[in-house]
Amino acid sequence: MTTATIIQSLASGLLMGLLYGLVAVGLALIFGLMDVTNFAHGEFLMLAMYITFFLFTFFAIDPLLSAPLVGGAMFLFGAVAYLFVIRFAMRAKANIGMVQIFTTFGLAILMRGLAQYFFTPDYRSINVSWLGGKTISFGGIFLPVPQLVGALVSLAAFGALYFFMKKTDFGRALEATREDAGAVALVGIDKNKVFALGWGLGSALIGLAGAVMAMFFYIYPDVGASFALIAYVTVALGGFGSVFGAFAGGIIVGLVEATTALLLPPSLKAVGIYAVYLLVVFIRPRGLFGSI
Amino acid sequence: MDEAHLKRRRRDLIVATVLACIAALVPLFVKDVYVQNIMVLTLMYAALSQAWNILGGYCGQISLGHALYFGLGAYTTALLFTKFGVLPWFGMLGGGLISAAIALALGYPTFRLRGHYFVIATIVIAEIGFLLFHNWDWAGAALGIDIPVRGDSWAKFQFTRSKLPYYYFALVFCCVAWLVTWWLENSKWGYWWRAVKDNPEAAESLGVVVFNSKMGAAAVSAFLTAIGGAFYAMFVSYIDPESVMTFQFSLLMALPAVLGGIGTLWGPVLGAVILIPLTELTRSFVGGSGRGVDLILYGTVIVLISLARPEGLIGLFSRRPASKGVPQ
Numbered sequence: 369m370t371t372a373t374i375i376q377s378l379a380s381g382l383l384m385g386l387l388y389g390l391v392a393v394g395l396a397l398i399f400g401l402m403d404v405t406n407f408a409h410g411e412f413l414m415l416a417m418y419i420t421f422f423l424f425t426f427f428a429i430d431p432l433l434s435a436p437l438v439g440g441a442m443f444l445f446g447a448v449a450y451l452f453v454i455r456f457a458m459r460a461k462a463n464i465g466m467v468q469i470f471t472t473f474g475l476a477i478l479m480r481g482l483a484q485y486f487f488t489p490d491y492r493s494i495n496v497s498w499l500g501g502k503t504i505s506f507g508g509i510f511l512p513v514p515q516l517v518g519a520l521v522s523l524a525a526f527g528a529l530y531f532f533m534k535k536t537d538f539g540r541a542l543e544a545t546r547e548d549a550g551a552v553a554l555v556g557i558d559k560n561k562v563f564a565l566g567w568g569l570g571s572a573l574i575g576l577a578g579a580v581m582a583m584f585f586y587i588y589p590d591v592g593a594s595f596a597l598i599a600y601v602t603v604a605l606g607g608f609g610s611v612f613g614a615f616a617g618g619i620i621v622g623l624v625e626a627t628t629a630l631l632l633p634p635s636l637k638a639v640g641i642y643a644v645y646l647l648v649v650f651i652r653p654r655g656l657f658g659s660i
Numbered sequence: 661m662d663e664a665h666l667k668r669r670r671r672d673l674i675v676a677t678v679l680a681c682i683a684a685l686v687p688l689f690v691k692d693v694y695v696q697n698i699m700v701l702t703l704m705y706a707a708l709s710q711a712w713n714i715l716g717g718y719c720g721q722i723s724l725g726h727a728l729y730f731g732l733g734a735y736t737t738a739l740l741f742t743k744f745g746v747l748p749w750f751g752m753l754g755g756g757l758i759s760a761a762i763a764l765a766l767g768y769p770t771f772r773l774r775g776h777y778f779v780i781a782t783i784v785i786a787e788i789g790f791l792l793f794h795n796w797d798w799a800g801a802a803l804g805i806d807i808p809v810r811g812d813s814w815a816k817f818q819f820t821r822s823k824l825p826y827y828y829f830a831l832v833f834c835c836v837a838w839l840v841t842w843w844l845e846n847s848k849w850g851y852w853w854r855a856v857k858d859n860p861e862a863a864e865s866l867g868v869v870v871f872n873s874k875m876g877a878a879a880v881s882a883f884l885t886a887i888g889g890a891f892y893a894m895f896v897s898y899i900d901p902e903s904v905m906t907f908q909f910s911l912l913m914a915l916p917a918v919l920g921g922i923g924t925l926w927g928p929v930l931g932a933v934i935l936i937p938l939t940e941l942t943r944s945f946v947g948g949s950g951r952g953v954d955l956i957l958y959g960t961v962i963v964l965i966s967l968a969r970p971e972g973l974i975g976l977f978s979r980r981p982a983s984k985g986v987p988q
Contacts, residue, residue, distance in 0.1 A: 405776045453963060460970035465775065466722065467970040470918050471963055473911065478959025484952025589952065593907075597787065600780045608776060639791050642784040649777055650769045 372508060377626040379509050383519040385622020390522035390577040391595055392602035393529065393614040394570035400546045400609025401566040404454065404468050408476035410596025412571055415479065416442050416578020417587045418487060424494050424582075431494060432517065435579035439572040446571025447564045449475070454567065455560065476592075483589035491586045518580040525576055526615055533611070542566055546609070598638075601645045607655030616656065620644070669846060672925055676842070680835050687824055694944075696823045700895065702936040703830035704888055709916035709928035710837035711884035714844065716914060717923035719877040720857035721771070722779050724910045725786030729759040729882040731793065731905035733889025738805045738899055745810075748817035752890035756883040763882035767875045774860075783907060790905040804900025807893065817894045826895050833891060834929075837884050841925055844880070849873045857923070885913070919965050921972025930974055935961075 395409050406412070416438050423434040457471040458464075502513040533539040545552045545562045553559050585591065602621050606613020621641050628640025648656060683703070690696060708730070716722050736758055737751030770781050794802050812820050819825040844850050852873040855863040863870045893899045920931030938961070942954040969975055 399776070405779075453967070456967045460967075464970075466918065466922055467966050469722065469779065470915075471966045474959050474962030474966060476959070477955050478963060481952035481955025481957075481959055485956060489952075597783065597907075600776075601784065604777055604780050633795065635795055636791055639788055642788050645784055646769075646781060649773055649781060653773050653777060655777070 374630065376509050377630055378623060379511060380515070381622045381624075381626025382619065383511065383515045383622070384625065385619040386519040386522040387515070387577065387580065387618070388598055388602050388621050389615045389618020390518075390525055390573065390580070392599040392606075392618055393526070393611060394573035394577075395599050396603045396606065396609060396611055396614040397529075397573070398566060398570040399603065400611070401542065401570075402458070402545075402549070402563055404458070405472070405600070405608075406570075407469060407472040407596075408449075408479060409574065409599055410592025410594075411476045411479035411483075412442065412446070412574045412592070413578050413581070413595055413599075414483060414587075414589065414592035415445065416575045417582045417585070417591060418483065419575070420579045420582035421492055421494060421587050431579050431583045432521075435521065435576050438579040439575040442575030442578070443568040443572040446574075447568035449571070450564045450567035455563070480589050480592075487589065489589055491588045493586050494582055512584070514580075514583040518583070521576060521580050522618075525573060526611075529573070529611060538562075538565060542569075598641065601641055604655050605645055605648055607657040610655070610657040613655060613657035669842070672842060676835070676838055680831065683831055684828070687827055693823060696827060698937050698940045700823060700827050700830050701940065702932050703827070703834045704891065704895075705912065705916055705936050706929045706932035707830070707834040707837040708885060708888045708913045709920075709932055710834070710841055711881050711888065712913045713917040713923065713928050714841060714884075715877045715881040717917055717927070718841075718845070718850065718857070719853040719874055720923075721874060721877070722914075723782040723881075724779055724907070724914065725782030725784075726881075726885050726913045727905045727907065727909040728786040728789040729763065729885040730889035730892070730909060730913070731789060731901070732759045732762065733886030734893035734899045734904045735793065735799060735805075735889075736886070737890035738807055738893045739799060742805055742807060747815060748890065748894050749815075752887055755886040755890050759882040759886035759889075760879040763878040764875055767878040771871060771874050771878075783910070786905065786910060787907065790901050790907075793905060794901045800900065802901065804898060804903070807897040807899075809897070818897075826891075829891060833887060838925070838929070840880065840884065845925060849876050853877060915962065917972075919962070919973060921974030924972065924974050926977075927972050927974045931972070934973070 391413060394412075395406060398404060398406055419438045419441055420431050420434055423429045423437060424431060429437070453471060453475060454468075457468050460467040503510045504513055504516060505511070533543055541552070541557050541562055542565070545557065545559065545566075549559055552562070581595075598621060602617040603614055604617075605620060606615070606617030621644075624640045624644045625637055629637040632639065686699065687696060690699070708726075712723070712726055733752070733755035736755030737748050740746035740751040740754065741748055766785060770778060770785075773781055793799055799805070809818055809820060810816055811818055814825065852863070852866070852870060855866070856870050856874065889904060892904065896903075916931030916935050917928040918931065919927075919935055920929065921927030939954065939958065942957050965973065
């Protein structure tokens with residue numbers, strides 16, 4: 369194992385990590401807002417990838433150009449999912465935690481079934497994007513262009529999200545609701561509206577991630593499941609509800625995965641991520657940046 | 661202990677005895693092998709869900725990683741039988757003890773985690789188990805283990821001519837899981853679990869007692885789940901990591917309890933009786949096409965029931981809600 373190999377895989381790990389962060393941040397946002405973990409998160413990602421695929425197949429829109437469209441479509445989907453399903457799960461009088469977990473799980477299974485029914489279980493891919501197959505080299509390190517662009521999209525999205533939360537009225541309402549939903553109702557902010565918009569925003573971020581990932585991953589009904597577990601780990605590593613935690617968690621997960629892949633057979637590369645997750649929460653039960 | 665409570669417990673026991681007797685007589689009238697197969701699976705899932713319910717329902721520790729214990733039971737039995745010729749009964753017991761020991765070892769760090777951190781830790785731990793077995797050549801890796809037929813007897817736990825012995829074992833297993841729950845419900849642990857579930861902060865102030873009762877729940881739950889795994893391995897005579905250790909499986913063990921009524925004695929039984937035949941029938945009638953109709957149906961049922969009857973279907977049978985819960 370040469371130094372070059374190690375640097376090469378760490379660089380790829382970093383790019384992948386930024387993308388994991390983008391996949392996870394919507395989850396972190398929704399959790400921070402209303403203490404709900406969306407166990408259909410992976411299926412939201414799968415839907416975004418299919419939307420990207422169909423925009424490409426039927427309208428020949430390149431994934432990078434369709435990313436804002438997919439984000440917008442997912443915004444609507446997330447808000448509708450909140451208004452028609454999640455809102456009712458929040459009203460349960462008994463076993464509220466359990467109801468919320470199993471409602472989103474049910475939604476995940478339903479979405480996967482619908483995807484199999486309408487899109488068939490076939491594997492699909494977008495391999496003729498104008499970025500596809502290109503690589504770029506920095507001092508002997510080769511980076512695939514789609515991944516590099518994906519990482520840049522992720523950085524831009526995190527920057528925009530930070531700006532949005534700090535500088536816009538809705539962002540501030542979101543932040544306030546995160547901190548004290550009860551007090552927010554007293555000053556006349558409609559909690560339901562904020563929650564719906566929060567689900568929309570969180571889902572729009574998954575939409576962006578899905579559009580980028582459609583460039584270099586196969587698209588099939590179960591694709592979300594594998595990324596969802598990584599997203600939960602990413603979010604929990606960073607601390608549930610912390611947007612910065614999702615960013616840092618993503619990078620850690622990407623680097624750990626790359627390191628594990630150097631040491632263990634490829635089929636075991638996820639073990640490293642899971643082991644680091646367990647290690648972190650056993651030492652800090654609220655994640656790295658979560659409030660204790 | 662008030663009179664009504666004792667009366668309810670006695671009534672539960674009588675109802676259970678009557679239902680068990682009816683279940684024992686059913687195969688005399690139902691000869692169809694396909695239907696018998698579904699009945700075996702229903703009883704097995706009722707027992708597994710009952711086992712899950714001890715930790716997830718009564719104690720409120722939502723584990724979505726019980727596939728690990730199921731897989732350990734299945735693998736211990738299959739490996740001991742095929743590699744060393746050890747009778748499945750010993751494999752079953754060994755698998756149960758290994759699972760209980762692992763549950764205790766894992767409980768030590770994980771029970772400090774709250775809410776979603778705990779749920780995700782259980783998923784992640786089971787996933788690590790899945791990946792390790794998937795890569796473990798001696799245990800058949802991804803190909804799994806084919807259990808050869810070495811006879812047709814209770815000693816070898818193999819029955820080639822009829823499914824009935826499997827049915828009666830599953831029935832006994834289901835009754836044992838129910839009885840264990842019935843007994844624990846009224847034990848010292850049972851009261852502590854309810855305290856942990858209803859008001860963790862107040863219960864935590866009781867300190868070590870709470871922790872020990874959670875550990876007890878984990879060990880009993882894992883032991884019973886592993887017995888189910890051992891049974892399943894002998895019943896289908898072929899196991900691989902995909903069929904016994906995936907996340908999907910953990911979910912399947914929790915669902916009957918959730919649908920029937922979590923933290924109740926009858927919830928898992930009711931949930932399994934509804935859910936398993938429904939799953940098996942939709943799978944064979946429409947699911948074979950691989951078009952996901954079974955998933956659509958399944959997902960819709962879960963969403964509707966969790967939204968409409970958060971306390972589970974068992975609530976339909978009693979005037980008072982099964983669990984009052986904590987107002988949020």
